[in-house]
Amino acid sequence: MTIRVDYFLGATDDELHTMGVDRGLLPTRDDWLASLRTDAARPIAERDADGVIWELGDATVGFSTTDRIVIGHEAFMHLHVIMPELRRRGLGTRLVQLSARHYFGKFGLEVLHCEPNALNAAPNRTLQRAGFRYEFSYETTPTPINFPQIVTRWTLRRSELDARV
Ligand SMILES: CC(C)(COP(=O)(O)OP(=O)(O)OC[C@H]1O[C@@H](n2cnc3c(N)ncnc32)[C@H](O)[C@@H]1OP(=O)(O)O)[C@@H](O)C(=O)NCCC(=O)NCCS
Numbered sequence: 001m002t003i004r005v006d007y008f009l010g011a012t013d014d015e016l017h018t019m020g021v022d023r024g025l026l027p028t029r030d031d032w033l034a035s036l037r038t039d040a041a042r043p044i045a046e047r048d049a050d051g052v053i054w055e056l057g058d059a060t061v062g063f064s065t066t067d068r069i070v071i072g073h074e075a076f077m078h079l080h081v082i083m084p085e086l087r088r089r090g091l092g093t094r095l096v097q098l099s100a101r102h103y104f105g106k107f108g109l110e111v112l113h114c115e116p117n118a119l120n121a122a123p124n125r126t127l128q129r130a131g132f133r134y135e136f137s138y139e140t141t142p143t144p145i146n147f148p149q150i151v152t153r154w155t156l157r158r159s160e161l162d163a164r165v
Pocket residue numbers: 018019078079080081082086087088089090091092093094115116117120121122123125126129
């Protein structure tokens with residue numbers, strides 16, 4: 001939890017803008033952590049979100065969160081390699097695939113979606129590379145920390161995951 005919160009609170013304005021995040025909408029560190037802890041204490045079927053830390057050896061290199069979870073059906077995921085120097089080496093692709101496998105199993109999903117900002121090339125390229133299929137684009141405000149933006153919906157079906165990972 002602290003990794004996720006500190007990642008967003010420590011991001012530059014450019015990094016936040018690329019991710020479609022409005023700094024003015026970020027909660028304070030204490031409020032954010034308290035709300036994440038409250039959510040994590042709920043039974044799994046009642047949680048707003050879940051997630052995994054990405055580790056490489058002894059190092060934490062990123063994380064993924066999932067939300068809008070409908071157990072047995074669908075969920076949405078997010079992807080972050082936290083150290084810029086570790087990006088563009090294939091880690092994101094592989095860790096998205098591993099995270100997807102985890103979410104499919106944990107929540108019994110049929111489909112997993114991801115909706116990055118349409119102008120953010122890195123996740124759009126990574127999701128395609130990881131086996132997600134482009135569905136459509138639309139304007140929305142994806143989460144409470146985002147500004148209104150065009151997002152692209154990428155979808156992975158359980159059968160497609162099994163063929164790849
Ligand atoms: C998105 C992210 C997790 C991808 O991780 P990564 O380790 O860099 O991904 P990979 O190295 O596996 O790259 C996958 C593909 O994306 C491409 N790519 C990665 N970063 C890119 C960039 N900045 N611009 C264009 N293409 C990019 C790679 O070239 C590769 O495509 P290819 O195989 O066709 O050459 C990482 O860039 C990141 O954390 N970005 C900041 C956070 C963010 O924007 N998250 C998305 C919020 S929804």
